[in-house]
Amino acid sequence: MWGIIINRFKQGFRTTLSYPKEVPSFPQRFRGKPVLNNTADTPCPINKSKDPLGAVASGKKLTLDMGKCLFNEDLKAICPKGILTYSQDHRLAVSKKKDLILQGEEVKLARALNEKTRKIFGRSLKLREVCAGSCSGCDAEIQAMGNIVFDLSRFGIQFVASPRHADGLMITGPVTKNMELALKKTYEAVPHPKIVIAVGACAINGGPFQGGRDVHDGVDGLIPVDLYIPGCPPHPLTILDGLLRLLGKLENKENNFR
Amino acid sequence: MKQHELYVRNGQNWEWDRIPILEEDSFRQEILRECSHGARLVNLFAYPEGSGNIRIFSMLGRDHEGKLRLLSMRIPIKKGCFQSLTPELPQAHLFEREIAEQFAITPVGHPWLKPVRYHQNYCDAPDLWPAVSSRSIPGVYPFYRVDGEEVHEVAVGPVHAGIIEPGHFRFQCHGEEILNLEIQLGYQHRGIEKMMENVSMERSVLLAESIAGDTVIGHAMAYCHLIESLSDCEISPRAEAIRAIALELERLSNHIGDLGALSTDIGFLPPAAYFGRLRGEFLNLLMELSGNRYGRSLCRVGGVLFDLDQEMIKDFQKRLLVARKDLKEICDLFFTKSSVLSRLEGTGIVSNKIAKELGLVGPTARASSCGLDVRTDYAFGLYRFHHIPISTVLSADVYARALMRRLESQRSIEFILEILNQIPDGDLQIKSAALKPKHMALSMVEGWRGEIVHVAITDAHSRITRYKMKDPSFNNWMGLSMAVRGAQISDFPLCNKSFNLSYAGHDL
Structure with missing residues (x-):
């Protein structure tokens, strides 16, 4: 008993982030939102071999699909002129798949659910997590949201043990053929109205496994998705940012908590 | 005939031709002999060699000498089977099931031969388990069962209660006591x-x-x-x-x-x-x-x-x-x-x-x-x-x-x-x-x-x-x-x- 109390003092108070009031600074090497320096007069030769997943497309202007991007350092080598860099911005979640495609700096961040659904979920959102072939990297970050640093439940969001107790699913992984049926059954077990959140490059587009014989290329086409959170894996704050935006608790662009 | 022996170390490479090929029986005997002298089965895997043969490699780790002995044998696809090591060497059990699933060859005498990951084989041969590899979900396969008046079965998964990966756990219980647990994975197989x-x-x-x-x-x-x-x-x-x-x-x-x-x-x-x-x-x-x-x-x-x-x-x-x-x-x-x-x-x-x-x-x-x-x-x-x-x-x-x-x-x-x-x-x-x-x-x-x-x-x-x-x-x-x-x-x-x-x- 005394041991526990003494230890508590030694550990001190250095626990939960004051997010979203303050956003902690990310290290300089952190790879957040990609930035394309798309100036029209500098056409850049693209080295396709550095982009094996086809994240970058060169039309009139270069575009980058964040859903296909693994946020890997080597992708920068796609153009020697340094047209692609990563910023420290952790906010990446979007509502529509086409919003994942970046042209310049702007990302159309996720919109809030409609008023009616928000009334139901706004103060209490229960999610069921389904890992459908992920390497467990995304799952580890989802789990990390529950620790004392991020403390997910202070926002009224919790992960529950059964889909029947849930308001929605959070899905990771490309959806392996062997998980397809289990995922569909889990989805059916969630009562209406329900939301679906795809977390990580795999769940959005198959990630490094896209086109594989034993996997689907993400959740799309199997069940409808309401929120896409790109990353490999997305930082816990990236996931949290997406969830809070979906619930209308963060105003667009700014981090104002409401 | 005494075959030359090949020992390899971590991080080494060697020419393909140097790998000794043993007869099926001596391959088996050598593995059992090495393992009875303290070696560990570090790897056992198959490779389709072309010309109608499957090569099976085994790497036997002599942990305290820092080297591994490499052996191989050749199995004609037509023959499609080899004598299982598992009854004498339990550590081979999953390796042999993996080989059976990947290359459709049967380890004869394997005590619990069923798929590991539920996928189609790698060599366009008829699957050993055609009914399961073509379906979406693993699990349509008998589990090890214990019968008895008060014995009950608990099935958990693939979707678990926590934020973890999918797998299926089948417990055979008598009251609170677990008599056997069989773990069936494969849901995460991405190839x-x-x-x-x-x-x-x-x-x-x-x-x-x-x-x-x-x-x-x-x-x-x-x-x-x-x-x-x-x-x-x-x-x-x-x-x-x-x-x-x-x-x-x-x-x-x-x-x-x-x-x-x-x-x-x-x-x-x-x-x-x-x-x-x-x-x-x-x-x-x-x-x-x-x-x-x-x-x-x-x-x-x-x-x-x-x-x-x-x-x-x-x-x-x-x-x-x-x-x-x-x-x-x-x-x-x-x-x-x-x-x-x-x-x-x-x-x-x-x-x-x-x-x-x-x-x-x-x-x-x-x-x-x-x-x-x-x-x-x-x-x-x-x-x-x-x-x-x-x-x-x-x-x-x-x-x-x-x-x-x-x-x-x-x-x-x-x-x-x-x-x-x-x-x-x-x-x-x-x-x-x-x-x-x-x-x-x-x-x-x-x-x-x-x-x-x-x-x-x-x-x-x-x-x-x-x-x-x-x-x-x-x-x-x-x-x-x-x-x-x-x-x-x-x-x-x-x-x-x-x-x-x-x-x-x-x-x-």
Whole structure:
């Protein structure tokens, strides 16, 4: 008993982030939102071999699909002129798949659910997590949201043990053929109205496994998705940012908590 | 006729022609003889040779000599079967099931022959289990059953209650007592091994980083070592040092996360919260180094992509010293409480004999007093010059596996501090040459779960025609089944946490 109390003092108070009031600074090497320096007069030769997943497309202007991007350092080598860099911005979640495609700096961040659904979920959102072939990297970050640093439940969001107790699913992984049926059954077990959140490059587009014989290329086409959170894996704050935006608790662009 | 013998070492490559081919019977006898003299079945896998033959390779680890004996045999596809080793050598059981599933050849006499991952075979032959490989879900296959008036069956999964990966657990129980647990995985099967043969090098390293998301550094390092070996590329001591630091940071974050999970499971929440925070500290150090909390993009063929400058080294040292103090204090709190000890001690015992029979690896094996560790036995990279002392524990229970994590975490922090003090010079990344044609190479890394093994075979055009990988989970899942045999079903979560195996690493 005394041991526990003494230890508590030694550990001190250095626990939960004051997010979203303050956003902690990310290290300089952190790879957040990609930035394309798309100036029209500098056409850049693209080295396709550095982009094996086809994240970058060169039309009139270069575009980058964040859903296909693994946020890997080597992708920068796609153009020697340094047209692609990563910023420290952790906010990446979007509502529509086409919003994942970046042209310049702007990302159309996720919109809030409609008023009616928000009334139901706004103060209490229960999610069921389904890992459908992920390497467990995304799952580890989802789990990390529950620790004392991020403390997910202070926002009224919790992960529950059964889909029947849930308001929605959070899905990771490309959806392996062997998980397809289990995922569909889990989805059916969630009562209406329900939301679906795809977390990580795999769940959005198959990630490094896209086109594989034993996997689907993400959740799309199997069940409808309401929120896409790109990353490999997305930082816990990236996931949290997406969830809070979906619930209308963060105003667009700014981090104002409401 | 006396065949010549081929011994290989970690990180070596050798010409395809040098691999001895034995008759089926002598192949079998040699494996059994080596294993009865203390060798361990490190790998057993098949390769479609063309010309209607399947080659089966076995790698027998002589742990204390730091070398492995390589044997092979040839089986005509028409024959389609070989005599199973499993009845005499239980550690072969999953390897043989894997071979049967991947190449549609039957190990005759295998006591429990069923698919491992439920997929179509790799060689367009009729599947051994056509009914299951074409369906969407594994599980339509009989489980080991115990009959009796009061015996009942508990089925769990694939979708579990927590935020974890999918797998199916089938318990045969009598009251609270578990008579048998059969673990059926395969839900996570993404077909990585096969994909490795068909994708570019730029993509295959990304695949290697996604074998198991908590072992990014371990698998990426094994992959890089393998490709570097196949192209005779000698990376700089500095790159070796940075890789080793990252590997130990990965070990620290996972071991400490596991201690937190164990505290949660026994309902002792203060250390659960502290361990959870401390785990994040190590992930954040990896993020400082590589820009990603799990170390993605750090290891690349030829070296590493990120350096440690003087300022970072100082910062790392400072943070590690704080973490070392925190770790000691939290562990002292956790490991001295009698309620913790009474929950951990004597739960989920895997005896040394069973651990050896099943070929367990990593901290799980060391907790059953098997003194094996790739960092010492088959030293690679920086570990050739800086040794980490191995810890082993005798009691072989959940307590032993928890204590292993504490001891290894302490050693890892000491190791990183030592390396940071005298980090060698050298280029971060050097250019690698083309792969050698008609070669085979082996790479082993001690990941935080244990022995990671990658093997590749190249053809005459230097293309990789077979990439075999083995995550330590592949060896250790059977250990979990044995740990809970005879235990109460309510002990399962605790035992499971004490192993914390990867589903994705097993399913590939």
